[in-house]
Amino acid sequence: MRVLSKSRFKLGLECPNKLYFTNDKTFANKKSDDTFLQSLAEGGFQVEELARIHYENGFFIDAESLEYEMAVQLTSDALLRENVILYEGAFLVDGYYVRCDIIEKTGNKIRLIEVKAKSFNPNDKYLFIGKNGKLVSGWKPYLFDLAFQKKVVQMAFPNLEVEAFLMMADKTKMATINGLNQLFRVPKNGNPRTDIIKKVTKIEEIGQSVLSEINVDSVINSIIDGTFLYYDNLNFSEAMHLFRDAYQEKKYLNWPLKFSNCKGCEFKASEEEIQQGLKSGFEHCFKKQLNWSDSDFNRPNSMEIWNYRGGYLLEENRLFLDDLTEDDLKVIPIATKISPSERQWIQVEKARTADTSVYVEKEGLKAEMAQWNFPMHFIDFETSTVALPFTAGRSPYEQVAFQFSHHVYNEDGSIEHRTEFISNTPGQFPNFIFARALREALRYDNGSVFRFATHENSILNAIIEQLKNSSETDKEELISFLKTITVSKKDSAETWAGERKMIDLNKIIKDYYYNPYTKGSNSIKAVLPASLISSEFLKNKYANCLDQINVSSKNFNGNHIWLSMKNDELINPYKMLPPLYEGWENDEINETISEIENIADGGAALTAYAKLQYEDMTEKERGEITNGLLKYCELDTLAMVMIYEHLKEIIQ
Template identity: 40%
Template structure:
């Protein structure tokens, strides 16, 4: 029997056709990963789930994976007048769910779904709705909340079908950024590991009574109103065509049970499909979908409009870049005094090269020279590795506060010679690293007035967030550290904003303005720009390939996919910067390991971060027009 579970229902909301491709590892290539241990490291959902249970003590856990046995055990427990059940298994025909926490009091059941996503408990009631619709007294769940709210709605629906005699009150429990942890070591109470069958497990450490947990940092919000609107069809989100919620559930469940493909519409959302891969041994679900809509195998090798950098929406029947022309695209002139390509000019450049099948690079050396003439030597190249976790390490910290645990620093003199000038890393479990991180960074960069480079906005964002943390701290040198951070960062807020005299230069923005190579496919990410630049110099385009993998069983692209599907709602920028490093840091924080294992991971992190800043040096050298070696 194939049951429509809450994870399969969530997949169907994204694209019903995925129900046909999923769970067929020998038939369809899938770039996602079904490894709860790695998911736990990436998202912290397991720890949040376990903490949620501790907030509802004295419950009974339904263990095991067998659908029938867990369902029978749950039914037996629900015969009690009052009971709390963890992982309650509920089955109705071809529908099956596991509820994080179920609290039965007489004829009333509270359904609590715990998520690692962050929110503000005080404003959730309005945040959950699309604001423009709400102003018109219309109700549509906000897009960033839709997967979570519809998950709870699905569970509530199945529970109501299975037990119509009970009154079900659904709750969504999330990490509340309005709340502050009042105890140290809260996160370290939950160690991630694997049991004898290699299944993910959480080991609870230390005291876990309510007084030991301190002030709750998860908030359970009653979502009865929004779930009711979904069930009675007064919520306006489209689920599938003209089908309402209940009919869509039945439709998805029937097709999944019979293993029958649902032919969905194709659009720009297909771009990030996990069944769109380069695997040559297995079937490509993305290709099958587009073939079903009339595309030939030859056409599938063309560049889609949605694959362009900030590509325009699919324009009627124009789905390939080669079909576009100047009438579909507005190229804007630069404002006076602005150098380099603007966004529209860069988009047109990419499109024009695709249409003309031109594989040559665009390099505005004059513009680069003008830009580079403004820099002060020695040059500094820095890269940060950071983490944001749902459950704070220390008292006084909120969920998803920024933690900067590592940096690397390269330095270059005027003659182009460079060296690795320094690095810093914190690997101690439970340590809040940020203030020592800034002190070490300051020591590295305060000895001259040389230009500092970052790649993308991550480093500026992190340091700006640390300023806020310092302002709330009792650190004796907090004013000194804040003043120094402001000299190398900028904040565009109209009230209280600043731009430092030595504000970091974003090398990514330099690339956007003055350099383009078709092999980057429009991306300005360093992981695409670096290989293109190295190939132009006849060098190995993948220097990272020579480094030992931090996670032996997973390559960088797989880890990136996990991080892109992060639940937190925070750190979107962060997750594109060092997903493997973030997960390795989590591994050292939340698992038991030997000193030797910790040492090996630390060394791997240092090597990768060092290469990140050296990669910036190589890009700078190529743009400058030199081929200097250190």
């Protein structure tokens, strides 16, 4: 049965053409199919379980996701009662299908409560509708989702009155007990959607909840009646009919292409996926609408340009870099640095001519690097935001810093993986322990400290605020230290710029260096392999084992080699990180519950930390995931060292 579910309705809102590709296994799809993994990382399942306690003694509609008729029948039977509360109630009518988080029926009235792992400030009078009278763009997907649910419930039960609510984490509330986020856990060998271990059953047991309900019925009604539109040429009712028919009939809607949508399309197929027989939805659209040939997809186009939003180029069918001029990019130079527009134009020119040489503002870079002091410290953090706070007095979605890695580059060229920190204890709020460990790592000299991008500075600013509101006996000392290596946020009531403030290596790259092998990306995952390809120094050095090149490691043995080639092409070091459970017996692997195979990017690290927090796994599995996190974070800081060595090579 092909029904338009709320997830498919939302997909249609993103781009109606996607309905042709979704659920078709012949098309590549980069989005994870396991939505539980996503919600686990976001603390979504905990928010949902806490929300249900607000509406206790409800009936869970226990049916798998594709058992439409069973779920609908169980719901219909339950709604025969005068008063009832349902969790995941199911409604199917006229080809539309929804499962609602919470349904509260009293007489002939239904309160439809959608639970979101998202935070809000109830005092914000422009929360959903901005000062311009339009829906706030960030809330549109959530509100249209709820409008779809309300409409389907109304169609299924026209004799009942339906009122719509959102329930979310309330920024103005604080936890009143310690360990709130450990009250809901995933058991070993249990169903992660239905068998959550709940250590409380009543709101009174936790004092004040950090969730609040907000009535959004008037906004939802304005969406349903067409006052608020998602697309200017398509009202809500038209969208429901169009998306349902297209999905059921497997019809390609030929919806006009949009630059930002197409640039981030999940239905792009990699070379490897194409070789495996998968098709590209992205290519399907461009062949249909722009008459691109197979060879056109190998030509550089403006969607590859860093930080470029030239949507009009698509409308004018001028996407190829050969079609661009400097006027399109409005190039404005800056002395001794690469301006953002110059960077874009450099990328265009090098792509046009297949020039793979590195572009460097050498004198500016040399002057910048002359200010750096030995020994040089390279740090990287892994962090999370948890919906339900760890301790009393904390609000939802406060920053949690659970890991760092720290490499040191000495003046003699030796490289130490000097310190690392990780918190893998369920329920432990690690930030203050983290801050003490970081202070201990950096306190013994005045060498320059490096980060990659703004994240580390933002996290330490958040920890400073948490310390101010804490009763830690050494908080003043910790705050004083953290201020020496940070810069205050722009909106901070107090301003400072530490005398040893962290140097953003990512900004250094953007200001002085462009490597065509990055294809416009400034992510460390792109800059590292590009540097290795372009640098003879790095190639010669890192083709040898760690013991031979005077690089210490806390997580890899001395025989480990970071530079490896396959078919004359460099293997990205992040793809060389070992998978989890190497050397384990098959029956041991089958007993694991985390379902994580490797940790090679920030998303996987975030999910791994969530698993360590909320799943009841064996100590052996916990140790394996911890080791995977340590190896991943170590590579992040070693990558920064390698990039530094490449820059040093250039200016010399």
